[in-house]
Amino acid sequence: MKKLICSLLAVCCALTLCVAAGCGGNGGNNNDIDALLKQIDVTADDEYAGELVILTTNEASEVLTMESLIKAFNEKYPYIRVTHRTEVLDGYYNGLTNNTGVAIQTGDHSLMPDVFWLSQDFLQSIYDQEDILFPLYRIDEKDDGFSENVFADEALAVSKANNNLYMIPRDYNQVVMYFNEKIFDAAKVAYPKPQMSKDEFIQMLAALRAGLDASDEVNDYGVPYKTAVTNLVDVNALWDSWVWPLLKGFGAQVVTPDGQVALDSQETFNAVSFWKSLRKNNYVGSVSTTNAGVDFRMQQAAIYFHARATLTDITSSTKQIRGVQKLGVTALPQFGEKYAIGGGSSGYAMYLNAEHKTEAWLFLKFVASEAGQNAFCSTGNGVPSIKSLLSDDNAVWRTYTSPAFGDAFDNDAFVYGMDFEEKPFTSIHDYTRYIPASVQEDVLVSLRTCFAAIDGDASSDDELKANITNQAGLIDYLIKQAQNKK
Amino acid sequence: MRAKKNDSRLGAFLRGAKKEYSNWLFMLPFIVGFSVFVAYPIIMSFVYSFTDFNAIRIKNYGFFNYENIFDFSAYGMGNDIWKSFGLTALYAVISIPLNMFLSFTLAMALRKAIPGIRGIRLLFYLPVLIPGIVMGQIWTDMLGHPEGLINQWLGAIGLPANTFFSSEKTQFATLIAISQWGIGGGMIVWLAALENVPKTLYEAAEMDGITFFGKLFKITLPMCTPIIFYNLIGSIIGALQVFDTYAYLGTGQNNGLYFISIRIYTTAFGGRVHDYGLACALAWVLFAVIAVLTGIMFKTSSWVFYGDSKQ
Amino acid sequence: MSAKKMSSMRRNYTVECVVKYIVFALLLVVMLFPYAFMLNKSFMNIVDINNSGKILFFPKHFTFANYRIFIDYIGYFVNSFIVVVINGLLVPLTSCLVAFPLARYRFKGDNFMFTLILATSMIPSTVLQVPQYLLFVKLKLYDTLASQFIGAFFGGSGMQIFLIIQFMRAIPKELDEAATIDGANKFMIFWRIMMPLCMNVFIYIGVGVAIAKWNDFQGPLIYLKTDAKRTMAVAFYFHFGASGDISLMTHVKMAMAVCMTIFPAILFFICQKQMIGGVKLGAVKE
CATH class of the missing domain: 1.20.5 (Single alpha-helices involved in coiled-coils or other helix-helix interfaces)
Structure with a gap:
């Protein structure tokens, strides 16, 4: 028995050493960007022949967008054959990481796509994983036919890591207030105006509730609005682009620019208790709902806070889901002393060791061009990310129309505040740049927990305050731990 | 003289090996499969547990993962991790005996072949066949608070709504309760075991006038001890790795259902930074716990009665 | 009397x-309440599913239309069927092969092998996922249906082998001795004596493996990429797990789920007799 154990241990040690030696070779950055850059031919013209593999999630709007982009891309570059792969969002980023690891160890990079969709929320962490993103700013330096200044500042800011460009932003997304004009008509309430004050907003909700209770009108399913509409406002309250602007609007901070945690404050509590009051009055549904948007699309909610990216989802009408047939949109209300509108961009990035780098760069440049942006906007789901189209009143995204739009569908809502002196637009980038990347996810979870507690057992004011203090302490600890590691 | 001595030891070994090699031949599929598909990943995961591998590169080697697991300072990782272990242990301690008792009772009830027993057994087994992804949807619809189906019915008959999964206080009990819908699976194993008890033993005992409980405790249970043992080991291993609730309940209210297997998974694949090294370290700690428990079970397994075979 | x-x-x-x-x-x-609920939901239409948040048990608008979804899944059904049949037959076979010497003979290293086999089932699978993934890619098994049944050639999980050992141990040794006297070698003892007696455990494990593989979506999710190669379970997850319109169609999802339970239910019903009634140990008194 003793001999058995000894021999086992000996074998284990030997194997461990072998394996460790083999793995140790990977601990170091042996990617030579210059050599990789040489593989990109920035002078390639429309006749260039090649192949391209693009990966996106399998959500309907993403697939629709990619297909319209590929179609327009092939009109310009008819000899590049594009393959479009899809992946469930659930395992999307894991797949990228795992496949990169395998590709590096086996040397076979065909597992990875050349171009893949990326959202701003994940840019920083994907960048930190190393070996996944190609530094697009280096190609920018090399290629005179492209400049990052073509993008709007907001879109550009969230596409950078370490102040360098790593993602081509496809759109400029600002959270807006969609509303169902038919429900407002049934309740005999005036349509909302941009930047309502908090009190006006709450008064409007109360009037909606009273008006619907007095109304006998039915929705397209034959159900009367007074029973169909249980929660007036449909929103995913734990969405990062909602939580942070709400906090900021009330004057709260997560971290100060020098990295000190400032979450535990009266302002944070004010934001949380405002949302709690909305919840207690049943103006909004469960805080941690996973079905945000469903009620609105099934004509069971009057208001929906989201961005342009899901526009066709809202209006599309199938036998099952009727969509909203008289859609209005306006800019967000101002909930606190400051006016904050959430938003960001998603876009496309290039794999560091892509097998078809030239084709990938051609595609990315195309997405940033007016032709590409217009192809994307023609689906209706996009506000462009390039300045020239944003300020163009006749651009495709403005002229796009649908029979489902009501009279109060105001395209200005999607760019509201861009020309203000103190721009209300804010993304999580505003505070994540002050915290180490490895704790970003934990910080986001902590912020969400502050709000999710509203629906839990411990939801009295004191308990919510204690929860905020706890989360602040946790964030502080995690940041210090991450800083010590370095 | 010397040559003979060497030869005798080597020769004995070789002769012994020649007799035994056929045994190893039978086990060849497992040995090959194990070396390729299991041994290699296991060794890799052991190595990774000493690194900060993030599925792409390793940058640091050291014991830091294990240090973190046992770090019990305020906000230290150790507090949450061992809370997960505690939850999992609690779940195991409650659900295993409960499950075994209920499925055994069910098997005893369905043992006798009354007309239609095949269909009845199938009906009890049906809940086990529902795909996990669907089961989650069904339970959340039924046990939602306050608008779930069960709460609606409770309200209709005047009882107060139960918070089921929405409250930290009731979620654990609710989970134990709904796990019992799977006793159909255990029932099958017991039915097979009960069939094995020779009828002659019962007949002989009945001649001597034995009671129902006498039959149960003196004949049925002792003859079933191999299966009880198998079920016990299997249940321990299974309960300590419970994972399926993650798909529809996440980690529960205030992480009250954050079992250790779920924690390993979210450390490795959840969130934005894959800390695969830490996940491997956690898995090895879990493995050690399971191994120790199983070892204890085996050492104290003299109560298992194998009948007339080798032991 | x-x-x-x-x-x-x-x-x-x-x-x-x-x-x-x-x-x-x-x-x-x-x-059967959950199953009945699933069945009822499969007959509802979209209005009943949503019903402003009030969950319905009985459909207000009864419809069979949801079951049409099965036609889309026939290709996946074939893939699932192949995987399940190969696994269901080979896993018990190889498990019996491996269990045989450990149950019947004492030899140097038998305790070690037994412990090893048991230990493999104690390892949390999450952790093996990443190195195994690398391994499968290196072995060119990525995106092949074979990745789902290659494991079947190498014996089942530790618990299955353990179960067979338990059953085999109770078979009287006199049978072996009689056969050896007649000049049978080990393999013949295994094939002609052990296997027929273990038929019921064989079926029990085979059906168990078949049902588990039928519902398994996590394994295929990582390894099967091309849509045509997917099994039913992962195609189900891929289509209904995504966000977007399809995931809201709970009624269609339930109809598909009901369809998915029919095959294992039939399998279980047919094999019930072997699985339960008749796993005879030690009753062979010839």
Whole structure:
């Protein structure tokens, strides 16, 4: 028995050493960007022949967008054959990481796509994983036919890591207030105006509730609005682009620019208790709902806070889901002393060791061009990310129309505040740049927990305050731990 | 003289090996499969547990993962991790005996072949066949608070709504309760075991006038001890790795259902930074716990009665 | 036995049956509740599904239309079927092969192998995922249906082998001795004596593996990429797990789920006799 154990241990040690030696070779950055850059031919013209593999999630709007982009891309570059792969969002980023690891160890990079969709929320962490993103700013330096200044500042800011460009932003997304004009008509309430004050907003909700209770009108399913509409406002309250602007609007901070945690404050509590009051009055549904948007699309909610990216989802009408047939949109209300509108961009990035780098760069440049942006906007789901189209009143995204739009569908809502002196637009980038990347996810979870507690057992004011203090302490600890590691 | 001595030891070994090699031949599929598909990943995961591998590169080697697991300072990782272990242990301690008792009772009830027993057994087994992804949807619809189906019915008959999964206080009990819908699976194993008890033993005992409980405790249970043992080991291993609730309940209210297997998974694949090294370290700690428990079970397994075979 | 005693026994039997049926019926109402709910939902239409948040048990608008979804899944059904059949046959076979020497013979290293086999089932699978993934890619098994049944050639999981060992141990050794005297080698003992006696455990494990593989979506999710190669379970997850319109179609999802349970239910019903009634150990008194 003793001999058995000894021999086992000996074998284990030997194997461990072998394996460790083999793995140790990977601990170091042996990617030579210059050599990789040489593989990109920035002078390639429309006749260039090649192949391209693009990966996106399998959500309907993403697939629709990619297909319209590929179609327009092939009109310009008819000899590049594009393959479009899809992946469930659930395992999307894991797949990228795992496949990169395998590709590096086996040397076979065909597992990875050349171009893949990326959202701003994940840019920083994907960048930190190393070996996944190609530094697009280096190609920018090399290629005179492209400049990052073509993008709007907001879109550009969230596409950078370490102040360098790593993602081509496809759109400029600002959270807006969609509303169902038919429900407002049934309740005999005036349509909302941009930047309502908090009190006006709450008064409007109360009037909606009273008006619907007095109304006998039915929705397209034959159900009367007074029973169909249980929660007036449909929103995913734990969405990062909602939580942070709400906090900021009330004057709260997560971290100060020098990295000190400032979450535990009266302002944070004010934001949380405002949302709690909305919840207690049943103006909004469960805080941690996973079905945000469903009620609105099934004509069971009057208001929906989201961005342009899901526009066709809202209006599309199938036998099952009727969509909203008289859609209005306006800019967000101002909930606190400051006016904050959430938003960001998603876009496309290039794999560091892509097998078809030239084709990938051609595609990315195309997405940033007016032709590409217009192809994307023609689906209706996009506000462009390039300045020239944003300020163009006749651009495709403005002229796009649908029979489902009501009279109060105001395209200005999607760019509201861009020309203000103190721009209300804010993304999580505003505070994540002050915290180490490895704790970003934990910080986001902590912020969400502050709000999710509203629906839990411990939801009295004191308990919510204690929860905020706890989360602040946790964030502080995690940041210090991450800083010590370095 | 010397040559003979060497030869005798080597020769004995070789002769012994020649007799035994056929045994190893039978086990060849497992040995090959194990070396390729299991041994290699296991060794890799052991190595990774000493690194900060993030599925792409390793940058640091050291014991830091294990240090973190046992770090019990305020906000230290150790507090949450061992809370997960505690939850999992609690779940195991409650659900295993409960499950075994209920499925055994069910098997005893369905043992006798009354007309239609095949269909009845199938009906009890049906809940086990529902795909996990669907089961989650069904339970959340039924046990939602306050608008779930069960709460609606409770309200209709005047009882107060139960918070089921929405409250930290009731979620654990609710989970134990709904796990019992799977006793159909255990029932099958017991039915097979009960069939094995020779009828002659019962007949002989009945001649001597034995009671129902006498039959149960003196004949049925002792003859079933191999299966009880198998079920016990299997249940321990299974309960300590419970994972399926993650798909529809996440980690529960205030992480009250954050079992250790779920924690390993979210450390490795959840969130934005894959800390695969830490996940491997956690898995090895879990493995050690399971191994120790199983070892204890085996050492104290003299109560298992194998009948007339080798032991 | 007197006629009186026989009729009273028959009466007792009838009473027993009636009591049992009543008890079973009550129990089944509870046990089958989730299944009934799933079935009911599969007959609802979209209005009933949403119903402004009030969950319905009985459909207000009864419809069969949801079951049409199965036609889209026939290709996936074939893939699932292949995987399940290969696994269901090969896993018990190789498990019996491996279990045989450990159950019947003592030899150097038998305890070690036994412990090893048991230990493999104690390892949390999450952790093996990443190195195994790398391994499968290196072995060119990525995006092939073979990745789902390659494991079947190498014995089942530790617990299955353990179960077979438990059963085999109870078979009397006199059979082996008799066969050896007649000049049979080990393999013949295995094939002609052990296997027929273990048929029921074989079926039990085979059906168990088949059902598990049928519902398994996590394994195929990582390894099967091309849509045409997907099994039913992962295609189900891929389509209904995504966000977007399809995931809201709970009624269609439930119809598909009901379809998915039919195959294992049939399998179980057919093999029930072997699985339960008749795993005879030690009753071979020839």
